[in-house]
Amino acid sequence: xxxxxxxxxxxxxxxxxxxxxxxxxxxxxxxxxxxxxxxxxxxxxxxxxxxxxxxxxxxxxxxxxxxxxxxxxxxxxxxxxxxxxxxxxxxxxxxxxxxxxxxxxxxxxxxxxxxxxxxxxxxxxxxxxxxxxxxxxxxxxxxxxxxxxxxxxxxxxxxxxxxxxxxxxxxxxxxxxxxxxxxxxxxxxxxxxxxxxxxxxxxxxxxxxxx
Amino acid sequence: xxxxxxxxxxxxxxxxxxxxxxxxxxxxxxxxxxxxxxxxxxxxxxxxxxxxxxxxxxxxxxxxxxxxxxxxxxxxxxxxxxxxxxxxxxxxxxxxxxxxxxxxxxxxxxxxxxxxxxxxxxxxxxxxxxxxxxxxxxxxxxxxxxxxxxxxxxxxxxxxxxxxxxxxxxxxxxxxxxxxxxxxxxxxxxxxxxxxxxxxxxxxxxxxxxxxxxxxxxxxxxxxxxxxxxxxxxxxxxxxxxxxxxxxxxxxxxxxxxxxxxxxxxxxxxxxxxxxxxxxxxxxxxxxxxxxxxxxxxxxxxxxxxxxxxxxxxxxxxxxxxxxxxxxxxxxxxxxxxxxxxxxxxxxxxxxxxxxxxxxxxxxxxxxxxxxxxxxxxxxxxxxxxxxxxxxxxxxxxxxxxxxxxxxxxxxxxxxxxxxxxxxxxxxxxxxxxxxxxxxxxxxxxxxxxxxxxxxxxxxxxxxxxxxxxxxxxxxxxxxxxxxxxxxxxxxxxxxxxxxxxxxxxxxxxxxxxxxxxxxxxxxxxxxxxxxxxxxxxxxxxxxxxxxxxxxxxxxxxxxxxxxxxxxxxxxxxxxxxxxxxxxxxxxxxxxxxxxxxxxxxxxxxxxxxxxxxxxxxxxxxxxxxxxxxxxxxxxxxxxxxxxxxxxxxxxxxxxxxxxxxxxxxxxxxxxxxxxxxxxxxxxxxxxxxxxxxxxxxxxxxxxxxxxxx
Numbered sequence: 001x002x003x004x005x006x007x008x009x010x011x012x013x014x015x016x017x018x019x020x021x022x023x024x025x026x027x028x029x030x031x032x033x034x035x036x037x038x039x040x041x042x043x044x045x046x047x048x049x050x051x052x053x054x055x056x057x058x059x060x061x062x063x064x065x066x067x068x069x070x071x072x073x074x075x076x077x078x079x080x081x082x083x084x085x086x087x088x089x090x091x092x093x094x095x096x097x098x099x100x101x102x103x104x105x106x107x108x109x110x111x112x113x114x115x116x117x118x119x120x121x122x123x124x125x126x127x128x129x130x131x132x133x134x135x136x137x138x139x140x141x142x143x144x145x146x147x148x149x150x151x152x153x154x155x156x157x158x159x160x161x162x163x164x165x166x167x168x169x170x171x172x173x174x175x176x177x178x179x180x181x182x183x184x185x186x187x188x189x190x191x192x193x194x195x196x197x198x199x200x201x202x203x204x205x206x207x208x209x210x211x
Numbered sequence: 212x213x214x215x216x217x218x219x220x221x222x223x224x225x226x227x228x229x230x231x232x233x234x235x236x237x238x239x240x241x242x243x244x245x246x247x248x249x250x251x252x253x254x255x256x257x258x259x260x261x262x263x264x265x266x267x268x269x270x271x272x273x274x275x276x277x278x279x280x281x282x283x284x285x286x287x288x289x290x291x292x293x294x295x296x297x298x299x300x301x302x303x304x305x306x307x308x309x310x311x312x313x314x315x316x317x318x319x320x321x322x323x324x325x326x327x328x329x330x331x332x333x334x335x336x337x338x339x340x341x342x343x344x345x346x347x348x349x350x351x352x353x354x355x356x357x358x359x360x361x362x363x364x365x366x367x368x369x370x371x372x373x374x375x376x377x378x379x380x381x382x383x384x385x386x387x388x389x390x391x392x393x394x395x396x397x398x399x400x401x402x403x404x405x406x407x408x409x410x411x412x413x414x415x416x417x418x419x420x421x422x423x424x425x426x427x428x429x430x431x432x433x434x435x436x437x438x439x440x441x442x443x444x445x446x447x448x449x450x451x452x453x454x455x456x457x458x459x460x461x462x463x464x465x466x467x468x469x470x471x472x473x474x475x476x477x478x479x480x481x482x483x484x485x486x487x488x489x490x491x492x493x494x495x496x497x498x499x500x501x502x503x504x505x506x507x508x509x510x511x512x513x514x515x516x517x518x519x520x521x522x523x524x525x526x527x528x529x530x531x532x533x534x535x536x537x538x539x540x541x542x543x544x545x546x547x548x549x550x551x552x553x554x555x556x557x558x559x560x561x562x563x564x565x566x567x568x569x570x571x572x573x574x575x576x577x578x579x580x581x582x583x584x585x586x587x588x589x590x591x592x593x594x595x596x597x598x599x600x601x602x603x604x605x606x607x608x609x610x611x612x613x614x615x616x617x618x619x620x621x622x623x624x625x626x627x628x629x630x631x632x633x634x635x636x637x638x639x640x641x642x643x644x645x646x647x648x649x650x651x652x653x654x655x656x657x658x659x660x661x662x663x664x665x666x667x668x669x670x671x672x673x674x675x676x677x678x679x680x681x682x683x684x685x686x687x688x689x690x691x692x693x694x695x696x697x698x699x700x701x702x703x704x705x706x707x708x709x710x711x712x713x714x715x716x717x718x719x720x721x722x723x724x725x726x727x728x729x730x731x732x733x734x735x736x737x738x739x740x741x742x743x744x745x746x747x748x749x750x751x752x753x754x755x756x757x758x759x760x761x762x763x764x765x766x767x768x769x770x771x772x773x774x775x776x777x778x779x780x781x782x783x784x785x786x787x788x789x790x791x792x793x794x795x796x797x798x799x800x801x802x803x804x805x806x807x808x809x810x811x812x813x814x815x816x817x818x819x820x821x822x823x824x825x826x827x828x829x830x831x832x833x834x835x836x837x838x839x840x841x842x843x844x845x846x847x848x849x850x851x852x853x854x855x856x857x858x859x860x861x862x863x864x865x866x867x868x869x870x871x872x873x874x875x876x877x878x879x880x881x882x883x884x885x886x887x888x889x890x891x892x893x894x895x896x897x898x899x900x901x902x903x904x905x906x907x908x909x910x911x912x913x914x915x916x917x918x919x920x921x
Binding site: 047098172 | 642644645651830834835836887894895901906912913915916
């Protein structure tokens with residue numbers, strides 16, 4: 001068995017994660033229904049897709065702020081902060097592991113430490129995701145939603161011709177992340193180990209893996 | 212009076228006031244005690260609209276230009292004397308667009324400020340170039356006969372059937388009343404006093420003494436039985452003097468004599484010389500009056516007859532609208548294809564009894580006028596025009612919208628009652644998300660005119676003349692001839708273009724596209740005149756309406772039998788264009804002719820459907836095949852290699868990718884981001900590449916793991 005770190009997730013973290021995951025998945029689906037209304041007739045009509053997209057987006061924003069509140073007050077934000085003293089070497093080691101080591105059954109470069117559950121590549125990805133892409137999507141989404149309410153503001157920053165494609169690009173990147181994220185969730189000791197940890201909170205020894 | 216005769220002084224008046232108060236108090240008590248059942252019935256006291264007598268115009272005496280009764284003198288009716296005089300301010304009335312038609316807007320600066328090409332003389336019908344007749348008013352001050360096209364008298368013979376006299380047929384271009392001592396030609400080319408003799412090719416004097424002048428034709432709009440046909444006949448014959456009398460032909464008060472004069476039927480007059488009111492029935496303009504010129508309008512009719520007779524009604528011809536309260540499914544003639552499923556009115560407003568002047572009203576009519584409030588803090592301004600002022604000086608610049616490319620009556624654009632002045636769009640579109648955005652981007656007509664169920668002009672090709680000496684016209688929305696009652700009227704789907712709204716913001720609206728092909732004289736900076744194109748194409752005119760092509764034309768465009776018609780008579784090679792260019796230079800003296808193609812949109816605001824038939828489906832617009840970008844056919848035989856530009860924009864709007872050239876409005880609508888339709892290609896490519904890349908990487912990575920047993 002490969003030596004993988006053993007992640008553990010609090011109830012708050014798991015609820016937050018699954019709420020975000022569900023919201024993002026639904027936003028992508030309803031977003032596709034809005035982007036391709038004649039080909040993806042989800043929810044019966046484009047109007048329903050827009051309404052759902054708006055409400056789910058609002059839920060995601062609220063959950064994002066709750067997440068910030070939790071991670072700050074519970075001092076869990078350090079999970080996402082790269083250690084600058086060893087970042088480059090650690091990132092290279094992690095990349096080598098994904099590209100080569102994983103196929104050779106090498107030991108996972110990250111030590112099994114509940115306080116450092118994310119590897120450097122994950123940290124940099126989540127930092128970009130949570131601090132750049134998510135806020136970008138929230139801002140462009142809010143402005144598109146508010147195009148009816150704040151037309152002057154929307155026009156000032158280029159109107160829908162700027163906001164629409166920007167939001168769409170962000171959505172594609174989110175979709176790409178989601179696919180990669182789901183795949184990487186399968187590279188634990190067994191394909192289900194990490195997923196189970198995010199459901200149950202603690203990685204449990206897998207019978208097959210132990211065997 | 213009785214009170215004052217019995218009592219006098221304040222004491223007595225005070226006593227009477229107290230007595231009246233006591234009586235009133237007693238009555239109120241009695242009414243309160245007996246309750247509502249004893250109150251007079253409201254329905255019994257209210258007159259139904261049918262029972263309310265129409266306000267009748269006083270009986271009038273028809274007077275001649277000297278103010279004498281025409282019954283006595285037998286002379287033509289002078290509306291200046293009859294309607295003007297002591298009642299209406301004739302000079303005020305005729306100084307309005309319906310009588311000037313742009314004559315009082317001949318102003319280079321005005322044209323320039325509205326980006327109107329300088330070869331137009333005015334923005335109105337009297338002065339602007341129009342592709343449909345390919346004619347234009349001669350510019351004043353010319354010295355060369357080859358610069359003369361249509362003079363003022365010729366304009367009146369061609370257009371005076373509808374355009375109602377007054378300014379344009381009463382005064383010369385310098386504002387002098389014709390047939391007065393000061394009215395004289397300013398040289399041999401003065402366009403107010405000449406006409407082009409098309410047989411001799413010379414500019415010759417016009418005999419105003421013989422034609423007379425046509426004063427404002429008040430009857431055409433205010434007599435429900437007005438006859439435009441009879442008026443048109445007299446104007447076309449140059450018998451201007453009697454044109455206003457001719458308008459009354461259908462009332463039977465006049466009868467035409469063989470010499471062109473009219474006599475009066477004494478039976479229609481009262482003993483005092485006034486006309487019996489029921490004969491003229493003078494009133495506000497009815498639907499039928501407006502329909503005489505502007506387009507097919509009727510309260511409720513199942514026969515669209517006038518169009519079948521190919522009479523001119525520009526509004527309907529240009530965009531196919533029908534303002535009629537009857538259901539389309541009830542139409543007897545013409546044959547409307549698929550009418551069985553059209554169980555709704557031609558126009559929902561007509562079905563509700565709304566008439567033209569409800570929206571296109573006189574601007575100072577106190578009953579209808581809109582009150583501008585610069586501070587925008589009043590919903591209603593109770594201070595209005597006095598009715599007496601209005602009756603004396605009714606403004607005949609009628610409220611209108613502003614839909615480019617139409618330029619007429621520039622100074623009164625956006626004065627009419629718009630949709631939002633009656634409808635609360637926010638309330639009645641509860642189903643619609645992003646209302647403000649939709650209402651800003653779309654004119655109401657965009658959803659409420661989903662289709663046109665009549666025919667309209669499609670193209671007018673003055674680039675190649677038919678053997679009748681005129682242009683080749685094609686129509687959309689009809690299989691067969693427009694005057695053939697057996698033709699199938701299939702209707703058409705509109706094209707969408709952006710036009711500025713009241714505030715100058717672009718709105719998408721439905722239009723009919725008319726493609727004009729014409730020759731342009733680059734040296735003179737104006738379209739080549741029709742008579743010049745005729746000189747290039749034809750060797751002669753043996754009979755009226757029959758022209759003989761030049762041998763060069765027959766050789767290049769004719770078939771084996773010498774017949775010059777579609778499909779061979781088209782500009783399918785540059786050589787054919789060069790040939791006609793050479794003929795224009797050789798025979799018509801056009802130094803630098805250039806063939807031009809222009810697509811002109813004609814917006815529509817009638818043939819409105821209600822909410823049941825309006826477009827409600829989001830994917831009509833928000834889809835890959837958005838109707839807003841639907842391909843609309845232009846003209847099957849567009850000259851090859853000639854740019855097809857949009858009127859006033861100078862951008863190409865043709866797409867040759869299909870079997871036939873179609874209208875391509877992508878550039879025109881490029882400022883509108885239509886969710887579900889609009890795409891930025893690199894965003895789509897990069898986005899999907901990133902998604903597909905991650906999927907492929909995951910699949911390859913996973914496969915390698917599986918192969919490695921990991």
